[in-house]
Amino acid sequence: MKKLLLRNKLAFSGFLIAGFLVLAALLAPWLIPYDPAVQDLPDRLSGPSRHHPFGNDELGRDILSRLLMGARVSMRVGGTVVLLSGVAGVLIGGLAGYVGGKLDTFVTVIVIDSLMAFPGILLAIALVAFLGPSIDHLIFALVIIGWVGYARLARGQVLKIKTLEFVEAARALGASGSRIFFLHVLPSIVQPLLVQASIGMATAVLAEATLSFLGLGIAAPAPSWGAMLNDGRNHLFDAPHMVVFPSVALVLTVLSFNILADAFRDWLDPKSLKS
Amino acid sequence: MLVFTALHVNGLSGLRYTPQSMLAFIVRRIALTLPVAWIVVTLVFGLIHLVPGDPIAQMLGEGASVTEVARLRHELGLDRPVMEQYGAYLVGLYHGNLGVSFRDQQPVASSIRSRYPATIELAVAALAFSLLFSIPAGVISAIQKGRLADRALGLVSLLGVSLPNFALGPLLILLFSIGLGLLPVSGRDGISHLILPALTLGMGIAAMTMRMVRSSMLEEIHQDYVRTARAKGLRERTVLFKHALRNGLLPVITILGLQTGALLAGAFVTETIFSWPGLGRLTIQAINARDYPLVQGCILTITLTYILVNLLTDVMYSVIDPRIRL
Numbered sequence: 001m002k003k004l005l006l007r008n009k010l011a012f013s014g015f016l017i018a019g020f021l022v023l024a025a026l027l028a029p030w031l032i033p034y035d036p037a038v039q040d041l042p043d044r045l046s047g048p049s050r051h052h053p054f055g056n057d058e059l060g061r062d063i064l065s066r067l068l069m070g071a072r073v074s075m076r077v078g079g080t081v082v083l084l085s086g087v088a089g090v091l092i093g094g095l096a097g098y099v100g101g102k103l104d105t106f107v108t109v110i111v112i113d114s115l116m117a118f119p120g121i122l123l124a125i126a127l128v129a130f131l132g133p134s135i136d137h138l139i140f141a142l143v144i145i146g147w148v149g150y151a152r153l154a155r156g157q158v159l160k161i162k163t164l165e166f167v168e169a170a171r172a173l174g175a176s177g178s179r180i181f182f183l184h185v186l187p188s189i190v191q192p193l194l195v196q197a198s199i200g201m202a203t204a205v206l207a208e209a210t211l212s213f214l215g216l217g218i219a220a221p222a223p224s225w226g227a228m229l230n231d232g233r234n235h236l237f238d239a240p241h242m243v244v245f246p247s248v249a250l251v252l253t254v255l256s257f258n259i260l261a262d263a264f265r266d267w268l269d270p271k272s273l274k275s
Numbered sequence: 276m277l278v279f280t281a282l283h284v285n286g287l288s289g290l291r292y293t294p295q296s297m298l299a300f301i302v303r304r305i306a307l308t309l310p311v312a313w314i315v316v317t318l319v320f321g322l323i324h325l326v327p328g329d330p331i332a333q334m335l336g337e338g339a340s341v342t343e344v345a346r347l348r349h350e351l352g353l354d355r356p357v358m359e360q361y362g363a364y365l366v367g368l369y370h371g372n373l374g375v376s377f378r379d380q381q382p383v384a385s386s387i388r389s390r391y392p393a394t395i396e397l398a399v400a401a402l403a404f405s406l407l408f409s410i411p412a413g414v415i416s417a418i419q420k421g422r423l424a425d426r427a428l429g430l431v432s433l434l435g436v437s438l439p440n441f442a443l444g445p446l447l448i449l450l451f452s453i454g455l456g457l458l459p460v461s462g463r464d465g466i467s468h469l470i471l472p473a474l475t476l477g478m479g480i481a482a483m484t485m486r487m488v489r490s491s492m493l494e495e496i497h498q499d500y501v502r503t504a505r506a507k508g509l510r511e512r513t514v515l516f517k518h519a520l521r522n523g524l525l526p527v528i529t530i531l532g533l534q535t536g537a538l539l540a541g542a543f544v545t546e547t548i549f550s551w552p553g554l555g556r557l558t559i560q561a562i563n564a565r566d567y568p569l570v571q572g573c574i575l576t577i578t579l580t581y582i583l584v585n586l587l588t589d590v591m592y593s594v595i596d597p598r599i600r601l
Contacts, residue, residue, distance in 0.1 A: 114314040119581040120540030126574045129562040130325040132333075206439050210544060213441045214559055226441065233445050233548065240449050247442035255437040 008266070014259025021253055024068055025075035032065035037221050045239040055241040057231060063242065066223035067249050073224050074205045074253065077135065081142040081204040082197050088143065089150025090186065090193065096151070097158035098181050108155065115148050121207050128216045138217050142207050146200060153196050157189040191268050198261035202254045209250055225250050301590050308586050312579060319575045320364050323567050324357075334377055334565045347377070351568065373572035378564050383572035387554065391576070393463055394553035397545065398538045400469050401477035402531070408481045410527075413488025414520060420493065428485065435482025440541050444475040444548035461550035468549075476545040480534045487530050488523060495519040525596050532588025539577050 024031065034052075040060030048055045054063040096107035115123065127141035161167065162185060170180050211217035212226030220227065225246045232242030323330050331348045332339060348354045351374070352363055367374065373383035416428045451458045451471060459468050495501060496519050504514045543555035550556070554573055561569035 110310075110314070113311055114318070117311045117315050117582055118578050119536030122536075122540050122543075122574060122577060125540075125543065125558075125562075126319075126322055126570070127325070129570055130322045130567070132327060202437075209439065210441060214543060214547065215563065229441055229445065236445055236448055237453060240453075243442075243445045243449065247438075247446060250439060250442055251434070251437050254439070255433065258433070258437055 011263035017256035034062040036065040078204040085146030089147035093151025093154035097155035202257035374568040400473035405477040405481035409484035417492035432482040491523040
């Protein structure tokens with residue numbers, strides 16, 4: 001992995017940006033120059049300046065501070081969604097693949113296919129619409145649509161791995177089913193899961209921003225990049241910086257996690273390293 | 276009965292099937308769709324029961340009187356047992372009745388019917404744009420692999436994939452409407468109003484499809500049949516577009532079917548940005564007004580459209596490439 005990062009400049013920059021974003025999100029409360037909720041109405045909609053490098057929004061709040069705190073929201077939602085949907089997906093999909101039979105049919109044909117029948121984030125929009133907008137409901141909705149990807153991946157991988165000799169050897173040595181599943185099979189599928197987690201992080205950050213943009217995510221005045229973009233939309237003529245900076249932040253985040261996923265994929269595929 | 280015949284067209288060695296087997300495939304594919312559609316209908320029916328507390332009180336707001344709440348509950352049939360409600364919902368659905376909008380008392384089906392064409396128009400325009408961009412760009416990228424054109428297009432596609440439509444839309448308005456004054460900001464009135472929303476909605480799909488066309492073409496141009504076509508002395512353009520691209524587009528069709536989901540979901544954001552009077556905007560308006568019957572109707576319509584498009588894509592795919600069967 002280290003070799004790959006050093007050889008591939010794009011992968012290295014993706015790794016750097018993603019690391020920077022995570023750090024910025026963690027340290028945001030100490031990095032912000034102003035309180036992100038404090039309004040300065042006389043200075044509303046003012047463009048970038050020495051005191052406010054990214055300008056102010058329509059209530060005179062400092063956009064840089066809101067972006068940094070917004071990164072915290074994005075990373076929190078993204079991280080939680082990846083973790084919860086990853087664990088749920090790997091357990092459900094992995095077990096379905098490992099046990100096989102009726103459980104597998106039920107999980108893949110009924111549960112996964114039905115959830116996949118909903119286009120994109122429509123199911124998340126539907127769930128939040130009926131549950132009511134809040135960060136917990138948002139995370140819940142994104143996990144509901146997110147675990148399916150991990151489940152399909154884990155099932156496919158487990159189906160492949162459970163027939164290999166080392167699993168057979170463990171069984172011959174008398175290892176129990178759960179021991180084989182957790183200690184032998186699961187560790188073997190970590191690499192493809194890393195690819196999926198990187199893509200999942202980009203997807204979750206985007207989905208959070210989309211729902212917040214539509215008014216279905218984080219409630220005001222908490223800063224969210226999607227909600228900031230929605231506010232900025234009404235001031236495209238007089239304060240374009242309100243749209244430009246959250247857009248750049250969002251694109252960099254999504255781009256860096258997508259690049260990371262590509263790097264993990266290359267890492268998985270030894271052929272691409274040689275070339 | 277299947278009649279197996281060796282087939283060698285453009286290097287594809289496959290099996291030929293009779294029309295009966297095609298029909299059997301289509302019937303089987305529809306049969307597989309029906310249970311999924313039924314589960315979707317059931318899930319959408321169940322959504323209203325997710326509302327924390329009393330959905331009627333939520334719809335009417337805090338100042339509603341007890342009689343008003345009881346009246347609306349009765350009107351919506353929510354005072355009946357759940358199974359009875361479910362039965363009535365299915366019967367209504369069968370007759371094309373999706374209930375009555377709580378805000379304007381209009382039948383949900385007629386509100387959806389009036390907005391549906393706008394969404395389809397936008398989705399078709401976005402798809403057309405994405406194909407017009409992605410196919411030539413993917414082919415150029417593949418034949419210029421590693422050169423400047425490939426790298427530049429690769430960057431465009433990476434940006435296209437990473438730039439969400441709610442960021443792209445306002446940026447396009449900034450550039451084309453405010454900066455250059457070329458195109459209108461919002462509304463639906465002729466082709467000039469369609470350009471920016473279609474670009475916004477289609478860019479992500481264009482980028483994804485371009486990557487697909489590129490990798491698919493890279494695979495095809497190294498096949499034996501392409502070398503044969505070149506050896507026969509055919510012009511490079513004929514080899515690329517008549518031979519390689521035809522096979523290279525096969526996986527793209529599947530991706531396009533799946534991308535319909537992204538199109539329909541993206542319509543929510545795009546229609547909101549450009550005040551496009553389609554189903555996505557109607558759904559968001561209904562959600563904000565807590566008009567639950569209308570939200571249910573919109574979500575059901577969009578999901579069933581998606582299922583239908585995927586069914587059609589699979590059938591189309593099997594017609595184009597007869598080797599594909601369940």
